[in-house]
Amino acid sequence: xxxxxxxxxxxxxxxxxxxxxxxxxxxxxxxxxxxxxxxxxxxxxxxxxxxxxxxxxxxxxxxxxxxxxxxxxxxxxxxxxxxxxxxxxxxxxxxxxxxxxxxxxxxxxxxxxxxxxxxxxxxxxxxxxxxxxxxxxxxxxxxxxxxxxxxxxxxxxxxxxxxxxxxxxxxxxxxxxxxxxxxxxxxxxxxxxxxxxxxxxxxxxxxxxxxxxxxxxxxxxxxxxxxxxxxxxxxxxxxxxxxxxxxxxxxxxxxxxxxxxxxxxxxxxxxxxxxxxxxxxxxxxxxxxxxxxxxxxxxxxxxxxxxxxxxxxxxxxxxxxxxxxxxxxxxxxxxxxxxxxxxxxxxxxxxxxxxxxxxxxxxxxxxxxxxxxxxxxxxxxxxxxxxxxxxxxxxxxxxxxxxxxxxxxxxxxxxxxxxxxxxxxxxxxxxxxxxxxxxxxxxxxxxxxxxxxxxxxxxxxxxxxxxxxxxxxxxxxxxxxxxxxxxxxxxxxxxxxxxxxxxxx
Amino acid sequence: xxxxxxxxxxxxxxxxxxxxxxxxxxxxxxxxxxxxxxxxxxxxxxxxxxxxxxxxxxxxxxxxxxxxxxxxxxxxxxxxxxxxxxxxxxxxxxxxxxxxxxxxxxxxxxxxxxxxxxxxxxxxxxxxxxxxxxxxxx
Amino acid sequence: xxxxxxxxxxxxxxxxxxxxxxxxxxxxxxxxxxxxxxxxxxxxxxxxxxxxxxxxxxxxxxxxxxxxxxxxxxxxxxxxxxxxxxxxxxxx
Amino acid sequence: xxxxxxxxxxxxxxxxxxxxxxxxxxxxxxxxxxxxxxxxxxxxxxxxxxxxxxxxxxxxxxxxxxxxxxxxxxxxxxxxxxxxxxxxxxxxxxxxxxxxxxxxxxxxxxxxxxxxxxxxxxxxxxxxxx
Numbered sequence: 001x002x003x004x005x006x007x008x009x010x011x012x013x014x015x016x017x018x019x020x021x022x023x024x025x026x027x028x029x030x031x032x033x034x035x036x037x038x039x040x041x042x043x044x045x046x047x048x049x050x051x052x053x054x055x056x057x058x059x060x061x062x063x064x065x066x067x068x069x070x071x072x073x074x075x076x077x078x079x080x081x082x083x084x085x086x087x088x089x090x091x092x093x094x095x096x097x098x099x100x101x102x103x104x105x106x107x108x109x110x111x112x113x114x115x116x117x118x119x120x121x122x123x124x125x126x127x128x129x130x131x132x133x134x135x136x137x138x139x140x141x142x143x144x145x146x147x148x149x150x151x152x153x154x155x156x157x158x159x160x161x162x163x164x165x166x167x168x169x170x171x172x173x174x175x176x177x178x179x180x181x182x183x184x185x186x187x188x189x190x191x192x193x194x195x196x197x198x199x200x201x202x203x204x205x206x207x208x209x210x211x212x213x214x215x216x217x218x219x220x221x222x223x224x225x226x227x228x229x230x231x232x233x234x235x236x237x238x239x240x241x242x243x244x245x246x247x248x249x250x251x252x253x254x255x256x257x258x259x260x261x262x263x264x265x266x267x268x269x270x271x272x273x274x275x276x277x278x279x280x281x282x283x284x285x286x287x288x289x290x291x292x293x294x295x296x297x298x299x300x301x302x303x304x305x306x307x308x309x310x311x312x313x314x315x316x317x318x319x320x321x322x323x324x325x326x327x328x329x330x331x332x333x334x335x336x337x338x339x340x341x342x343x344x345x346x347x348x349x350x351x352x353x354x355x356x357x358x359x360x361x362x363x364x365x366x367x368x369x370x371x372x373x374x375x376x377x378x379x380x381x382x383x384x385x386x387x388x389x390x391x392x393x394x395x396x397x398x399x400x401x402x403x404x405x406x407x408x409x410x411x412x413x414x415x416x417x418x419x420x421x422x423x424x425x426x427x428x429x430x431x432x433x434x435x436x437x438x439x440x441x442x443x444x445x446x447x448x449x450x451x452x453x454x455x456x457x458x459x460x461x462x463x464x465x466x467x468x469x470x471x472x473x474x475x476x477x478x479x480x481x482x483x484x485x486x487x488x489x490x491x492x493x494x495x496x497x498x499x500x501x502x503x504x505x
Numbered sequence: 506x507x508x509x510x511x512x513x514x515x516x517x518x519x520x521x522x523x524x525x526x527x528x529x530x531x532x533x534x535x536x537x538x539x540x541x542x543x544x545x546x547x548x549x550x551x552x553x554x555x556x557x558x559x560x561x562x563x564x565x566x567x568x569x570x571x572x573x574x575x576x577x578x579x580x581x582x583x584x585x586x587x588x589x590x591x592x593x594x595x596x597x598x599x600x601x602x603x604x605x606x607x608x609x610x611x612x613x614x615x616x617x618x619x620x621x622x623x624x625x626x627x628x629x630x631x632x633x634x635x636x637x638x639x640x641x642x643x
Numbered sequence: 644x645x646x647x648x649x650x651x652x653x654x655x656x657x658x659x660x661x662x663x664x665x666x667x668x669x670x671x672x673x674x675x676x677x678x679x680x681x682x683x684x685x686x687x688x689x690x691x692x693x694x695x696x697x698x699x700x701x702x703x704x705x706x707x708x709x710x711x712x713x714x715x716x717x718x719x720x721x722x723x724x725x726x727x728x729x730x731x732x733x734x735x
Numbered sequence: 736x737x738x739x740x741x742x743x744x745x746x747x748x749x750x751x752x753x754x755x756x757x758x759x760x761x762x763x764x765x766x767x768x769x770x771x772x773x774x775x776x777x778x779x780x781x782x783x784x785x786x787x788x789x790x791x792x793x794x795x796x797x798x799x800x801x802x803x804x805x806x807x808x809x810x811x812x813x814x815x816x817x818x819x820x821x822x823x824x825x826x827x828x829x830x831x832x833x834x835x836x837x838x839x840x841x842x843x844x845x846x847x848x849x850x851x852x853x854x855x856x857x858x859x860x861x862x863x864x865x
Contacts, residue, residue, distance in 0.1 A: 155727050162848065187820075541797070723840070
């Protein structure tokens with residue numbers, strides 16, 4: 001019996017995967033072909049994501065059974081509205097950062113282009129697989145594929161990047177091991193690995209210790225992967241020491257996918273009531289998110305190095321997303337997912353800007369960004385737009401996601417959390433406005449211009465930022481604004497139909 | 506590590522042992538169907554035979570026989586073989602990795618055999634490649 | 644011997660053990676894993692895939708996509724080590 | 736009570752192993768010891784999940800004598816051990832090997848650049864070299 005389902009869902013995952021397998025052989029034969037082939041694999045994956053998104057909007061969730069075996073015996077892909085939105089977001093950001101990475105990586109990794117793009121494509125396919133799989137163990141395999149390629153890409157930064165990459169390996173493996181442990185615990189009492197099957201079997205087992213402890217370790221493991229507040233030790237070092245293109249990719253995708261996995265398992269495999277009443281997971285997550293939002297912003301203000309500041313602000317923004325999930329109501333969930341999409345655009349664009357500044361001037365210290373608005377007008381414009389988005393000013397998407405978060409907090413009568421959101425936005429205004437002020441300051445008073453130390457990565461070579469680096473930045477920046485203007489479309493088409501049933505409206 | 510083993514016992518024993526290890530490795534890959542084993546276990550045994558050879562003859566002679574380019578090709582072709590079978594099933598009108606459409610009396614058994622061989626090649630190539638890199642990093 | 648880590652570790656261990664109290668006894672043929680999904684693998688794998696070794700049948704056919712991901716992990720490991728160790732950028 | 740101990744004795748040992756690995760990973764400052772702890776931690780989880788497949792009075796999941804024409808009698812699920820955890824843990828083993836390979840490569844780079852594998856010493860040198 002062979003059933004034939006349309007192959008779009010699986011092609012999104014295997015096209016970059018197979019291309020990454022072909023690249024080493026292609027590299028041996030003709031090195032110059034590697035980048036174009038990698039790019040067309042990524043764009044093909046993005047195109048397929050568009051086709052799939054349209055089909056999901058028209059006909060609802062799409063299923064795909066690997067090897068023709070229906071679940072729970074075989075592995076299945078289940079792509080609903082939320083997964084379609086994530087696929088679009090991931091393939092788009094990976095494509096843009098891929099275009100950007102050509103110029104900025106050629107200094108980092110002089111003749112290692114072949115393994116670099118091979119690992120890059122595997123990361124892209126791991127992310128798409130992570131989002132579309134409906135099998136708990138298959139999700140672990142894709143989680144490891146994604147993490148392994150992240151470890152390698154982070155270590156390219158040179159200087160102290162190797163040390164932060166090793167810490168990332170240790171903490172990342174602890175997170176993945178806790179996830180595997182939770183799959184083992186759930187398997188020991190249910191006997192199944194498929195998410196839909198688990199969702200059917202679990203409600204009768206909510207009282208069993210194995211399920212309670214299994215779910216607790218799942219949340220700890222995924223929070224580690226997401227760098228949620230108490231477990232964020234690896235993030236500042238990894239983001240700030242990695243090459244800028246890699247930081248942009250990782251900041252824009254991996255933590256977001258971990259947040260998506262948290263939401264999917266918490267609300268679609270387990271019933272929302274389980275993580276609200278049986279285990280106080282949502283309250284714990286909300287408070288961890290609140291502390292992350294405040295602490296992350298405060299630490300970001302204290303930084304003078306731009307990439308380290310953006311790394312700490314990522315910890316704060318992850319707090320917003322997890323707050324959306326922790327509020328556990330319709331508004332909060334919408335705000336959380338919308339902020340997930342907005343932050344992916346904003347943070348990857350900001351890291352690309354940081355890379356462009358280092359590329360042209362070699363400066364990383366904020367105080368040395370004087371007069372940057374005249375020497376690099378487009379880059380600073382992109383930075384300013386994304387900064388407005390992070391703060392949450394009206395035209396940008398950041399404003400709308402914060403509005404929904406606040407509405408969600410009001411629905412749940414969490415007045416303290418409303419205050420935390422506002423305070424955190426003001427803190428964000430603090431550290432981002434400081435950077436903009438330096439950028440737009442005239443270079444006249446250069447007597448107090450600090451010594452400009454050369455960037456350790458040696459990324460800079462003084463030429464102006466090439467178009468292949470500028471255009472992805474501007475597309476992402478305009479994306480931040482478009483998300484703001486058309487957030488209604490994103491919500492009504494993708495997020496509303498995906499709101500979990502159990503959540504109170 | 507890179508200089509040749511000093512004591513002749515190691516050299517003689519390793520060189521005599523390698524062919525048998527390799528035959529056993531190939532046996533384990535090919536007999537994954539009816540006995541415990543398969544691509545991964547067999548591939549690791551095959552890779553360990555090359556490490557044994559490096560122990561006895563040093564890195565240069567082994568790299569002349571199983572060169573770095575060959576290792577990369579092995580790493581890639583194995584997995585390509587695996588994913589390729591999946592795509593072949595797609596082209597023949599079934600779901601990804603659904604071997605029932607393969608042209609043979611027992612299609613699934615054939616599909617699995619090709620999978621095991623592909624995984625065996627990849628694991629051998631990957632582990633030998635990691636071994637070469639760890640060794641030649643000074 | 645820092646005691647913070649010791650406390651954290653023993654708490655985690657205690658939590659894990661409490662979780663494993665409800666699990667079926669080892670070797671219990673009526674446990675959920677032995678009853679729910681795997682009977683089909685045991686009973687039907689010979690006639691469906693003509694392969695006596697059930698583990699290989701599940702590994703390569705029923706859950707073949709897992710093994711593809713696994714082979715990709717091995718491939719990524721090799722490429723990652725290649726990337727980490729063969730970067731010829733001279734360190735300052 | 737005795738039946739409970741016999742039934743859960745192996746889970747207790749796996750959890751003990753897990754905690755030894757977890758302590759080594761978080762407590763130790765030498766990076767190689769952290770890596771060894773990571774391996775112990777991963778392998779104890781693999782042991783735990785493989786032990787889920789055990790069935791009293793069942794043999795290994797390979798059908799012998801399947802080639803003779805008569806074929807084996809009807810296969811009864813309780814005669815054979817549950818093959819699924821073995822498949823899952825083969826993947827976890829391979830993931831462990833790949834992660835250890837990458838971590839060892841990173842250790843080589845760290846040792847070459849900083850000359851030490853002790854975490855505190857490393858942070859001092861990393862901060863001083865900027």
